[in-house]
Amino acid sequence: MKWIGALLLLCATTWGGFEFAKRLKERPRQIRQLKNALQVLEAEILYGQSPVKEACEQVAKQIPVPLSLFFDAFSSALKKSNAPLHLVWEKQLQEYWSNSALGLGEKEIMKQFGQTLGQHDFVGQQKHIRLALSHLERELQEAEDEQQRYSKMVKSLGFLSGLLLILLLI
Template sequence: MLKLLGAVLIILTTSWIGFQLATEFRMRPRQIQELRSSLALLKTEIDYGTRPLAEACDRIAEAAGSSLSQLFQKFSRNLRTLDGKSTYECLRLAIESEWRKTAMGKEEKGIILKLCQVLGGSNRSDQLHHLEIAAENLLMEEQKARVEQEKYEKMIKTFGILSGVLLVILMY
């Protein structure tokens, strides 16, 4: 009886791990898409609203999903409170502390960091141009992430369950 309970526990645990890993694969393209729409919003704020960066980030944080909302909130907080630091430094510190909470990978991080180097540092048309480039690059990453999702999501889920079953069989 105890053995059976143990076996069920093992299978449940490995399946849970498998599902968690699969969630990462599922969330990544979705979050990249959200990030793209946040950048589109930023573009509007810069183009028509001509709002200061911190204020624009606040508004985006309100509209975005939870993990991205935290990132943009942190952007805004750093821009307002980190006295004497450059724009890039404020944004970089926010990314370093918040990126881990998202499902996004280092490619997207690289694109955003590159954007942060120029954000707030040039005239309007230049800003819009850089935002467009970042959005295009993110779209490419999103497509890649979707392919990966299709490839690996189911596989990892099944792998989780099966590895549990294998462990149980070996133990019996």
């Protein structure tokens, strides 16, 4: 019975390490998707001259899950609500963020971007999108560095911590 418990403990800690490593791997991918989404949003607003609601609908159609869920929910919430755009944006960020692998840096960038969304003319809006893209590029480099540095270590740490717990408990 002890061995079954030890094996379950080892499997659980190893699985935890692999899940954390998966999150480290997902973060750069989702940042790239976020950058792509902002570029599509820029094209829809500047060249398609679409209102923010329609532009976000188009973004949701063109990018993969889970980020498309955010833009779709944001667009739907804008249609249903009379609240200011930046408040709807922040509310959707709060609801979405726990379902993503994105970090607090990206959240702050998106929060600041949401405060400027729809507040300026086309040229001003383009400048804010470009600013958000440059900040996201910095976060992408940081996320890729973290992934390379910590991914293998986290996997090993999950397994080794399980072994340590087993040795301490036996």
